[in-house]
Amino acid sequence: MEMKKNTRSWQKHMEQVVYGIFLLLGLITIGCVLLITVYLVISGIPAIRQIGLVEFLFGDTWKPTAAEPSYGILPFILTSVYGTAGAIVLGVPIGFFTAVYLAKMAPRKIKLVVEQAVSMLAGIPSVVYGLVGMMVLVPGIRELFDLSDGACLLAAIVVLAVMILPSIIKMSVTALEAVPKEYEDASLALGATPEETWFRVSVPAAKSGIAAAVVLGVGRAIGEAMAVMMVSGNVANMPGLFESVRFLTTAVASEMGYASGLQRQALFSVALVLFVFIMLINAALNYFLKGDRKS
């Protein structure tokens, strides 16, 4: 009797210990997020205060090392927005139709091969995208559009569009495959052709999943630094399709190595702005996923 009681209390203790370990591990993740957030806010605010929020966000000249330095990041913000929008315009149609094809039309063998290729595309390091872009895409754009130099916003958009394809395709395929077969069967039974069924029934049923895929793509595109740094020319101009431009991410990455003083602080502020953008995108993602669960 005594023995049994002991084992039971030992078990209970053990359970508590394991519970504690899991809680601790869970807290590490939250701790990291909190740490980064607090650190970014603390190190990002002083420069914004010193420069002035309006001048910082809406100033159109970035010259941190000039004799009279100016710290306006509007060119970076607009470039990031245009670049991401461009990548979505190019990448989403390709990704969406590939996903519909893979989920609904493709024969098993082809589907297997294409899915493998998509996975591989996702696994390629971004510096490789950048390098290939620099060696092939940039000279190609120069010749095609008869420019003096091909490093421009367009090159970055093309690279980003390719880079967001895997996440869009994979998530859309999952969403489309999760559509209950009864919906499609019902549609087919009512006399709709398979194509009508896919685009009128399956796609609307999976729309929140597809929307989430697009938002995920936006997040990937706006956060990418290495690849766009190598093909976009990296000069703080106002964005234009054939202009040499600099993104929010590359502004931080390219100058952080040597920056000091206010320039360094301002780079933290740029990172803070980027962080706010990504938080907004995450909020949007949560919204779409929640919508999915409700329906």
Added chain:
Amino acid sequence: MKKIISFALAAVLSLGILAGCSKEEAKQVSTDGSTSMSKVILALAEAYEEKTGTKVSYNGSGSSAGISAVLEGRADIGLSSRDLKDEEKEQGLTGTVLAYDGIAVIVHPENPVADLDLETIAKIYKGEITNWKDVGGNDAEIVLIGREAGSGTRDGFETITGTEGVCAYRQELTSTGDVITAVAQNPNAIGYASVASVKDTVKALTVGGVAPTEDTVKDGSYVIQRPFVLVTKDDQPLSEAAQAFFDYITSGDANEIITDAGVVPAN
């Protein structure tokens, strides 16, 4: 008995800590200054630590900050990628040239232009000359390729050509390799890179008729170059470890390492 043992143990341990302290302090050399010199100093520090066990620290704070660090006694050796100014010398500092950093101006191999003078290069980078035909080349727009703000090579190039902060770059890249690749890809491009890193994929221009080589950089006839200076105090001798490191890197024994780091040794 137990007490005595634990006391003895504690005493031995604390002695160990003290010993560790004094040893560490004696065998530390601190350097502070120019970010452009980081590559050569870190290579030298690594080789020296392997050879003697002495640790050499490096803090990349910029030439002026490094000079004041020596003046305030925060570093043993200051690193400056420019000659000392007269007022700095008057404060009791001596500069010893460790090496010369030559910056080559590079173009695409098919570009017919082979020589430019310093003034023309400055005009090109300021955007006053925008077409290759004005300097004897093809009728094509000149594409300016440079480094990011804060880079040592950019700082060196702009200081020497007198174009600080006014260069109208088309591309600002973040490494020497990227600049060389970009210039090699574009027949209308012009860029700059340290002399030692120039490869066959691009053509290095002669400046005022002088080709950028180790010899012309060293004797000063190639003008786009600047000294890498070790800054020390006149009145106060270096610590033993710092003096030994100083002697080693200026003796000529370390020249191979200096050359490997892309600059031309002075001694």
